[in-house]
Amino acid sequence: MTDDRSAFERGRAKIREVYAGDVVDLPEGTIPFNDVMLETLFAKVWDRDVLDVRSRRLLIMGTIAANGQTDTWKIQARASLRNRELTPDELRETLIMLAPYAGYPNVAGLVMACEEVIGTWRADGEPGPPDEADGD
Structure with missing residues (x-):
């Protein structure tokens, strides 16, 4: 079509x-x-169909983390939650995975940003992913 x-x-x-x-x-x-x-x-x-949006977003989040771009990472994290692509635990896990590759100083700056995004997302009453095991 x-x-x-x-x-x-x-x-x-x-x-x-x-x-x-x-x-x-x-x-x-x-x-x-x-x-x-x-x-x-x-x-x-x-708009290419080889990778889905979630996969593309994870790649971008890694690149952003490696460059220490906190504000841009928060935009991606918020969108991943709103689109139900990642759970809060998966967002946190991305930081653990990225730290050895992107550098602890770059990623350490994202830890509180991640918690801020998750907290705001929950306070706004956004629906969580159906398999969210986070519970907090």
Whole structure:
């Protein structure tokens, strides 16, 4: 089945899916950087069907952790919970797994950020993944 939507429209749909609707929705042509990002990163890269969104997000979270980008990691963590891709325990486990590879100093800065994201997500009453064994 052919998708007749423009690359911009496909990218906008994909970013909404990836970030559970938590995006700034700018009209096409408002900011050239945004247009290019939607048309390439989201319409062409994220929209490929070889890896699912969860797998892509885990790869991105590892890269972000290695670069010590706490705010960007929090965006990904929040989206992973809202989209029911990861449980709170799985988020915590990613940090344990990443620390030896991305560096303890980079990952240590994400531990409290992770707990903050989980706490906010719970306080907002977001539904948890059905297999969540976290219990706290």
